[in-house]
Amino acid sequence: MFIKAIKAALFAAFLIFTSLPAMAQQMAGTVERLKGDASRTLDGSTAGLAVGGTVFVGDRVKTGPDARLLVRFADGSSLTLGEKAEVAIDDLVFTPTAKGPEIGHQALVMVVGVFRYTSGAIGKTSPSQVTFGTPTATIGIRGTDFLGGELTVGMPPGRPHYGFQIQDGAIQVITPQGSVVLNEPGQGTFLPLAGGRPPTPVRQWTAEEAAEAQAAIAF
Numbered sequence: 001m002f003i004k005a006i007k008a009a010l011f012a013a014f015l016i017f018t019s020l021p022a023m024a025q026q027m028a029g030t031v032e033r034l035k036g037d038a039s040r041t042l043d044g045s046t047a048g049l050a051v052g053g054t055v056f057v058g059d060r061v062k063t064g065p066d067a068r069l070l071v072r073f074a075d076g077s078s079l080t081l082g083e084k085a086e087v088a089i090d091d092l093v094f095t096p097t098a099k100g101p102e103i104g105h106q107a108l109v110m111v112v113g114v115f116r117y118t119s120g121a122i123g124k125t126s127p128s129q130v131t132f133g134t135p136t137a138t139i140g141i142r143g144t145d146f147l148g149g150e151l152t153v154g155m156p157p158g159r160p161h162y163g164f165q166i167q168d169g170a171i172q173v174i175t176p177q178g179s180v181v182l183n184e185p186g187q188g189t190f191l192p193l194a195g196g197r198p199p200t201p202v203r204q205w206t207a208e209e210a211a212e213a214q215a216a217i218a219f
Contacts, residue, residue, distance in 0.1 A: 025042070025056040025057070025058075026056060026057040026058075026092070027054055027055075027056055027057075027074065028054075028055050028056055028057050028059065028071075028073055028074065028089045028092040029054075029055050029071045029072050029073035029074055029089075029092070030052060030053065030054055030055070030071070030072055031049050031050065031051050031052060031053045031054075031055065031069065031070070031071060032051070032070045032071065032072040032078070033051065033068070033069070033070035033219060034049060034050065034051050034067075034068070034069050034070070035066075035067060035068040035069075035219050036063065036064050036065070036066050036067030036068065036083070037063070037064035037067055038061065038062065038063045038064065038067055038069045038081075039061070039062050039064075040055055040056070040059040040060070040061050040062075041059065041060045041061075041062070042056060042058050042059050042060070043058075049061070049069070055071055055089060056089070057089055057090070057091060057092050058089065058090075059088075059089045060086060060087070060088050060089075060111070061081070061086065061087050061089065062084075062085070062086045063081050063082070063083055063084060063085045063086075063113070064083065064084070065083055065084060066083050067081075067082075067083050067084075068080065068081070068082060068083070068217065068218070068219045069081045069085075070219075073092060073094075073106065073120060074092060074094045075092070075094040075096075075103075075104065075106065075120035075121040075122045075123075076120030076121050077106065077117070077118060077119055077120030077121075077122065077123060077130075078117070078118045078120070079108065079115060079116070079117050079118075080115060080116040080117075080217045081113055081114075081115050081217070082113055082114035082115065082149065082216040082217045083113070083216070084112065084113055085110075085111075085112060085113020085114065085115060085149075086110075086111040086112050086113060087108055087109065087110050087111060087113075087115070088108070088109040088111060089107075089108060090107035090108065090109055090131075091105060091106060091107035091131075092104070092105075092106050092107075093105055093106075094106075094121065094122060096121070099125070100125070100126055101126045101128070101129055103121060103122055103125045103126055103129070104122050104129065105122065105129040105130070105131075106120075106122050106123070106129065106130045106131070107130075107131040107132075107133075108131070108132050108133070109132075109133040109134075110132075110133065110134045110135065110148070110149070111135070112135070112150070113149055113150070114147070114148070114149030114150065114151075114213060114216035114217055115147060115148060115149055115217065116145070116146070116147040116167075116217050117132065117144075117145070117146060117147075118144070118145040119141060119143050119144050119145070119169065123141045123143055123144065124143045127140075127141045127142050127143055134148060134162065135162060135193065136162040136175065136191040136192075136193060136195055137162075137164070137173045137174055137175045137191060137199065138174045138175075139164070139171050139172070139173060139174070140171060140172030140173075140174060140179075141171060142169055142170040142171060142172070142183075143169045143170075144166065144167075144168065144169030144170055144171050145166075145167040145168040145169060146164060146165060146166045146167055146169075146171050146182070147164070147165055147167065147213050147214075147217065148162065148163060148164040148165070148213075149162065149163070149213065149216065150162055150193065151163045151190075151209070151212055151213060151216075152212065153206075153208050153209050153212055154188075154190045154205070154209045155190050155192070155200075159192060160192065160193040160194070161190050161191060161192050161193055162190065162191050162192075162193055163188055163189070163190045163191075163205075163209070163213065164182065164188060164189055164190075164199075165182070165186065165187065165188035165205055165209075165210065165213060166182035166183065166184070166185060166186070166187050166188070167185060168185060169183075170182060170183035173189055173191075173199045175191065175195070175197075175198055175199060177196065177197055177198040178198030178199065179198070179199065180198075180199045180201070180202050181202070182202060184204075186204045186205060186210070187202050187203065187204060187205075188202070188203070188204070188205040188209065188210075189201070189202055189203075
């Protein structure tokens with residue numbers, strides 16, 4: 001009896017110990033759609049992603065060639081990535097029953113690639129609690145749906161550049177050299193990837209410019 005009790009205690013301790021890494025990870029969202037290959041990396045460990053899989057705070061999420069990925073975060077916000085994209089999920093705290101700033105906060109940093117982001121409960125309830133970074137600008141969220149990334153059209157040929165276009169709501173594109181507000185569907189702006197310049201004047205994107213961005217994230 002005593003030996004059985006010892007074995008049971010040791011087995012329980014083993015289960016607790018082996019579950020600690022998973023318990024320590026804070027869930028950020030789940031994979032809602034996936035085409036091709038995608039992975040998540042945390043603390044040097046990389047794992048493949050599949051529909052229904054979980055992404056965690058601290059993850060770096062990447063997509064492969066010709067891939068598409070849609071992540072639905074805990075607050076209902078979503079992020080779609082095109083091929084060869086990478087995003088850092090820096091933070092996500094969400095309390096559904098809270099109001100105002102106490103509802104939580106979200107921080108995402110695009111490293112490379114084309115994306116589309118749609119606000120969830122945090123961005124709609126307390127927009128200042130959402131931080132969205134990109135290689136060329138910081139985005140001020142105002143309850144929104146927008147896309148961005150490296151594009152080939154929109155600026156003079158041969159000049160690598162980044163573009164942003166609003167689909168719904170509004171965003172502020174902020175750089176050290178200046179900022180612009182996009183608040184009408186279809187409006188966009190561009191920035192050289194090298195930085196050092198303010199966003200270009202706000203205007204409606206041409207059909208070619210819009211089509212390139214949409215194609216880059218279409219499943």
